[in-house]
Amino acid sequence: MAKKGRHSYRGLRQYITIILFVAAAIPMAVTGGSIYYEYRASIREKVTTQLEGIVIFHKESIERFLEEITAAMMVTTQLKPFDKTVQSDVLQEVFNSLQRQYKHAFGDIGVIDSKATHLAYIGAYDLLGKNYSDAPWFKEVMEKRVFVSDVFLGFRRLPHLIVAVRQGDGKNSWILRATVDAARFGSVVENVRLGHTGQAFIVNKEGYYQTRPRTGGYVMEKSEPGDLELKPFDGVNFWEVQGKKGQKVLRAKTWMKDNNWLLVVQQDVDEAFAELYTTRNAAILMFILGGILVAVVTFFTTRLLVRKIERADEEKSVLDEQLIQSQKLASVGKLSAGIAHEINNPLAIIGEEAGWMQDLLKRDSLKGLREMDDFKDSLREIAQQAGRCKEITHKLLSFARKMKSVIKDVNINELVEDVIGMVGRDAALSNIKIVREYNAHLPLMYSDPSQLRQVFLNVINNARDAIEGGGEIKIETGIGEGDTISIKISDTGPGIPKANMGKIFDPFYTTKPPGKGTGLGLSICHGIIEKLGGDISVASDVGKGTTFTINLPLELKRGGI
Numbered sequence: 177m178a179k180k181g182r183h184s185y186r187g188l189r190q191y192i193t194i195i196l197f198v199a200a201a202i203p204m205a206v207t208g209g210s211i212y213y214e215y216r217a218s219i220r221e222k223v224t225t226q227l228e229g230i231v232i233f234h235k236e237s238i239e240r241f242l243e244e245i246t247a248a249m250m251v252t253t254q255l256k257p258f259d260k261t262v263q264s265d266v267l268q269e270v271f272n273s274l275q276r277q278y279k280h281a282f283g284d285i286g287v288i289d290s291k292a293t294h295l296a297y298i299g300a301y302d303l304l305g306k307n308y309s310d311a312p313w314f315k316e317v318m319e320k321r322v323f324v325s326d327v328f329l330g331f332r333r334l335p336h337l338i339v340a341v342r343q344g345d346g347k348n349s350w351i352l353r354a355t356v357d358a359a360r361f362g363s364v365v366e367n368v369r370l371g372h373t374g375q376a377f378i379v380n381k382e383g384y385y386q387t388r389p390r391t392g393g394y395v396m397e398k399s400e401p402g403d404l405e406l407k408p409f410d411g412v413n414f415w416e417v418q419g420k421k422g423q424k425v426l427r428a429k430t431w432m433k434d435n436n437w438l439l440v441v442q443q444d445v446d447e448a449f450a451e452l453y454t455t456r457n458a459a460i461l462m463f464i465l466g467g468i469l470v471a472v473v474t475f476f477t478t479r480l481l482v483r484k485i486e487r488a489d490e491e492k493s494v495l496d497e498q499l500i501q502s503q504k505l506a507s508v509g510k511l512s513a514g515i516a517h518e519i520n521n522p523l524a525i526i527g528e529e530a531g532w533m534q535d536l537l538k539r540d541s542l543k544g545l546r547e548m549d550d551f552k553d554s555l556r557e558i559a560q561q562a563g564r565c566k567e568i569t570h571k572l573l574s575f576a577r578k579m580k581s582v583i584k585d586v587n588i589n590e591l592v593e594d595v596i597g598m599v600g601r602d603a604a605l606s607n608i609k610i611v612r613e614y615n616a617h618l619p620l621m622y623s624d625p626s627q628l629r630q631v632f633l634n635v636i637n638n639a640r641d642a643i644e645g646g647g648e649i650k651i652e653t654g655i656g657e658g659d660t661i662s663i664k665i666s667d668t669g670p671g672i673p674k675a676n677m678g679k680i681f682d683p684f685y686t687t688k689p690p691g692k693g694t695g696l697g698l699s700i701c702h703g704i705i706e707k708l709g710g711d712i713s714v715a716s717d718v719g720k721g722t723t724f725t726i727n728l729p730l731e732l733k734r735g736g737i
Contacts, residue, residue: 185485192481193475196477201467204470212455212456215452216452219452223443223449224428227414227443227448231412234364234376235439238378239433242324242339246322246339246341249341249352249354250322250341252270252352253350253352258287258350261352262295263296267296267297267298268298270285270352271284279360282354282355282357283299283336284297286299286303286353287351289350290349292307294306294308301331301332317340317353318342321341322341323339323340323341324337324433325337325338325339326380326436327358327396334358335358336355336356336357337361337386338353339353340353340354358395361386361387362387362388362395366390370441371443371447373391373443375389376442377440378439378440379399381408381436381437382398384396385399391420403417405429406438408435411430412430413429413430414427414428415427423445424444424445425442425444425445426448427441429441517569519565523562523569527562530555534555537552584625585621587620589618589653591628592651592663595632596636599640602640603649606643607645607647609647609649610648610651612650613653615653615655618655619730621728621729621730621731622730623729624708630701631704631705631726634698634700635665635698635724636651639665639666639667642667642669642670643667647669648668649666650665650666651663651664651666657727659730659731660728660730661727661728662725662727664723666723667721668721669721671718671719671720673718677716681702682699708729710728710729711727712727
């Protein structure tokens with residue numbers, strides 16, 4: 177039964193632990209998840225806003241750079257007529273002015289007539305007399321007046337781009353064309369630094385690099401198929417792709433130059449969201465530590481709770497056992513009282529008959545009997561034993577009537593003597609001597625004799641049980657302080673350790689082995705004495721014995737019980 181009970185409590189402990197842990201962990205997880213989700217959204221918005229700002233800023237810078245160049249060349253064609261510009265010294269002056277204005281961004285400059293023939297040239301190559309009538313750029317500048325090319329090799333066999341503006345109409349038109357160094361143009365984009373992995377580059381609509389990416393690739397090299405989405409769109413787009421090293425890359429891109437160039441700004445996701453990941457790792461660590469703390473608190477709380485439940489169940493079990501035992505004792509007491517009552521009549525008859533026979537033996541007709549003395553001794557013994565039995569049944573009946581509270585005059589000495597009469601034989605068999613030191617001048621007190629009898633019987637029985645191998649129980653009565661009567665019951669037992677002195681009146685506290693006592697006796701005695709207006713105290717020395725002192729008022733106050 178006990179093994180089954182421990183198993184049941186172990187299961188209860190596990191069940192409560194799981195419930196408490198889940199109840200604490202779920203709100204913690206929901207709160208942590210919500211905070212992380214909001215923080216993650218905030219960080220993502222911050223990163224995308226930063227990338228969008230970089231993309232827009234560089235788009236505007238590149239477009240402004242090209243617009244300023246074309247505007248400057250257009251102004252030049254307006255200020256310098258064809259017949260002057262085609263002169264080498266004038267063209268050299270124009271070239272030098274543009275170089276100063278744009279920090280030597282130009283590689284060369286030339287003048288081309290309406291038939292696509294290179295008429296004047298300032299630069300490092302021999303391009304005079306070259307005809308560009310089949311070049312797509314010539315046709316486009318003749319049609320649109322302004323042309324900015326992609327990066328290409330051309331006659332120079334070096335990456336460059338050209339800016340060409342047309343002046344005049346029809347046969348009178350002419351073109352001022354300048355070459356922009358690809359490295360100088362690329363520096364506008366390639367100098368973008370965003371952490372350790374951030375970079376920017378431009379590809380044309382066919383996917384050829386117009387500037388060199390920092391992570392690999394060359395100008396005019398074609399990007400890997402599928403690496404870039406080249407379908408035109410408006411505004412700035414974001415998406416995540418897998419990088420060459422397998423890492424995730426966050427890209428922001430926008431189209432520029434009439435959807436001919438795609439400007440891309442990208443950064444590794446791990447670096448872009450480093451702050452988020454640091455916070456996430458810290459949150460996970462805090463969640464784990466919090467979970468461990470919750471688990472530890474839950475474990476010890478559950479353990480304490482289950483132990484209290486276990487102890488309450490044990491006390492309830494003891495109380496149930498005590499109630500059952502009390503019911504048995506009550507039944508036995510009731511049966512004993514009935515038996516005693518039934519025995520009283522035969523004992524009275526036996527006593528009367530013995531007395532009548534003693535009277536008969538006094539008649540003259542029987543004086544000559546030889547067994548006269550034996551008859552008298554037998555009848556005297558019968559009468560004496562019948563009287564003793566009657567006295568015993570009388571005491572038994574008195575004790576059986578204890579449950580009914582009756583307040584009346586009580587002689588403490590006689591009441592204690594009645595109790596001793598009930599336990600005296602057992603004490604004698606245990607080689608225990610009962611010493612009486614009664615105050616013969618005690619006044620009568622007004623109290624409940626049946627409940628006092630129960631108290632004295634309990635205390636004396638405890639004293640008897642405490643003594644092993646013989647000893648002494650001393651009972652003293654006397655006048656106490658004020659209008660009280662003092663009863664001291666001392667034994668020569670082993671005494672009570674100091675550590676247990678404060679527990680002896682606690683319910684269910686007992687030093688007796690299981691089945692020999694419930695620990696309720698002294699608790700009940702304490703309650704009875706207090707209810708009768710008195711007090712009970714104990715003094716004990718280990719190895720010397722214990723003394724219970726009961727002080728009772730002479731007059732029980734009205735309404736005391």
